[in-house]
Amino acid sequence: MARTVSQSWWVYIVSCADTTLYTGITTNVERRVAEHNSENVLAAKYTRARQPVVLVYKEACSSRSVAARREHEIKKMRRTAKEALCG
Template structure:
């Protein structure tokens, strides 16, 4: 019996907005399709990572949010970046309690 092709497009990798806390207590916000790879890059285990996080290692993932596509992730990243330090701490605390 032949299989029928799906009429729905294949799901692309989900995009994530993430917040890491650096050793010095500062926060870094970014987007990615692979959280574990990106965290390893920020911590120097893989090539890559942001210039900002290199002297502030190790970093710890404290918040992540799934987004439907890259555009939405970029928009959400801009919003999170503009949050005050206290609001970012609240996101991190909320994420730990879930």
């Protein structure tokens, strides 16, 4: 069964208030960014201390494993390469 866009996995990058970049994966980017901006335990510990965060990049992937591999690739990049990716 083919996956629809709404069921896709996404790799995303958010810019934090301290100008650092945080990379993650999710099935719902808007929900995840809202979680990062909340005091909820669902927010990553890293982003809770650096709010607010702003979405600067997202990329659709066909599966969780593909998204996780791409996340790993992005996390290994230098900041300048991440900024170039974000446009």
